[in-house]
Ligand SMILES: Cc1cc2nc3c(=O)[nH]c(=O)nc-3n(C[C@H](O)[C@H](O)[C@H](O)COP(=O)(O)OP(=O)(O)OC[C@H]3O[C@@H](n4cnc5c(N)ncnc54)[C@H](O)[C@@H]3O)c2cc1C
């Protein structure tokens with residue numbers, strides 16, 4: 001079985017960040033492998049260790065700078081990586097899920113995987129929509145928010161548990177080929193070993209643009225436009241204590257005393 | 264005119280509250296543009312349509328097909344409703360099931376989708392959407408023209424309460440059974456675990472700010488000193504540092520203690536969903552912009568590794 005794992009490099013923002021227009025100032029930004037995708041990679045690697053997956057390919061839409069993140073996924077055990085980028089994307093916000101999906105679809109058509117593992121959501125945009133959108137796009141079956149996957153795939157069926165709200169899990173069978181969006185906690189993502197990191201440097205990282213993937217540039221136009229970005233206005237009248245820990249801890253312990261928690 | 268089609272949320276024989284919020288939002292959008300609000304109850308119990316009959320609704324369509332939730336049935340039914348009713352916006356809950364069909368509907372109808380919205384306005388042409396990013400640290404406004412699929416965040420809007428007299432009509436769908444690629448086989452409820460955190464008066468709750476498993480001891484020590492119970496945000500449970508029964512939030516437990524102390528927890532919406540009903544919320548966090556600050560009554564802006572040992576000392 002061939003497994004395709006989507007890997008997004010997400011931006012993270014540091015404390016005290018500033019917003020300029022509809023962007024966060026560069027100096028407060030760093031990047032990371034999307035937390036949810038880390039769990040998807042681990043699930044694929046476990047499938048390979050058990051002899052179920054023959055090949056794990058990762059796909060990332062992103063500029064050259066995100067190759068470090070891609071190498072991380074390779075170091076954890078993926079066999080090779082595809083990175084898609086095109087000049088057209090330089091000034092497109094990937095806000096419209098259909099654009100991401102259209103690009104990923106081209107890669108799925110190239111690779112023809114049996115199983116596509118994605119994250120429930122990206123930690124930066126928090127859309128939570130790309131997996132199901134893509135599944136419909138490529139005509140695969142799907143399940144969203146999977147927190148357990150049986151590894152036997154009897155008769156070409158994936159048996160999963162979907163995590164619903166308030167501690168309820170749903171048992172579902174899905175015919176392959178399928179897209180699963182993976183929830184955190186499904187496994188324990190490994191750290192890359194030194195050997196893995198060394199090997200990752202030699203693994204195949206293939207870059208493709210829209211011409212390679214026969215994607216029509218004209219179809220890449222976001223129907224969503226980001227017009228404002230700001231810090232949420234606080235409605236609360238929170239009492240904030242800051243400064244020396246001795247002092248703030250005392251203030252809190254006084255409050256707890258008033259409330260009868262501390263005798 | 265801007266007609267709205269709102270898809271009701273129910274699970275295992277029970278209507279979920281976000282359905283009443285969808286009515287509020289749908290009414291507001293319809294009113295802003297002289298449009299009609301239609302509801303769809305797909306695979307729901309008979310009495311749901313009656314229960315949902317609230318002011319401002321034009322028609323409630325009921326679709327009868329199958330037993331359990333099936334995203335392909337939902338997708339096919341919504342597409343057929345859309346073809347008949349031609350609504351401008353399809354509203355769905357941003358629930359786990361909502362996110363299992365809404366993107367597929369958008370894909371099939373070639374409409375843009377915007378998820379987890381917390382505010383919406385329209386002039387009939389442009390939809391102005393407010394949504395968060397980065398786990399609630401940032402808010403954004405997004406504009407889009409034309410028709411769209413929109414998922415709304417639950418427990419964010421008022422629930423429409425006034426009874427109404429909308430017509431209730433069955434809607435016949437043709438379901439392509441060959442295209443149903445998934446089947447639900449049952450459910451499981453996470454067991455109670457060693458303690459029931461929802462019974463506790465004082466919760467000391469720990470998040471990713473604790474950094475390492477060994478450091479959880481510090482939290483246990485504080486809980487002992489305060490005669491409190493330890494709970495946690497999701498990453499702590501995902502890491503296996505505390506059992507699932509200690510998880511507060513959307514996929515964990517809902518708690519309403521007298522005092523909730525959130526230590527190194529950012530306050531993502533899925534966490535807040537489980538603890539915002541607490542009487543007094545106290546946050547200890549290095550980041551003054553952490554969303555938890557917005558719902559806290561008291562907060563220490565500081566390093567938990569400095570504050571907690573002092574607090575333990577003072578509480579003994
Ligand atoms: C479908 C779904 C369901 C989910 N269900 C749940 C759920 O039930 N419960 C839940 O909790 N989450 C849930 N989540 C995850 C949620 O989105 C967040 O990822 C999670 O709540 C973040 O946990 P956290 O606040 O501990 O970590 P982070 O968001 O990483 O926050 C850590 C905080 O610690 C602070 N900090 C760091 N160092 C220190 C220090 N030394 N002293 C003081 N403060 C410090 C940081 O400033 C930050 O605010 C769900 C997500 C999805 C998609």
Ligand SMILES: Nc1ncnc2c1ncn2[C@@H]1O[C@H](COP(=O)(O)O)[C@@H](O)[C@H]1O
Nearest residue numbers: 006007008061119121122127128129130
């Ligand atoms: N630029 C991207 N490159 C690769 N995968 C992506 C990208 N954007 C989104 N995805 C995948 O889609 C999932 C859900 O993202 P989202 O719908 O944006 O919350 C992520 O966990 C990724 O697996």
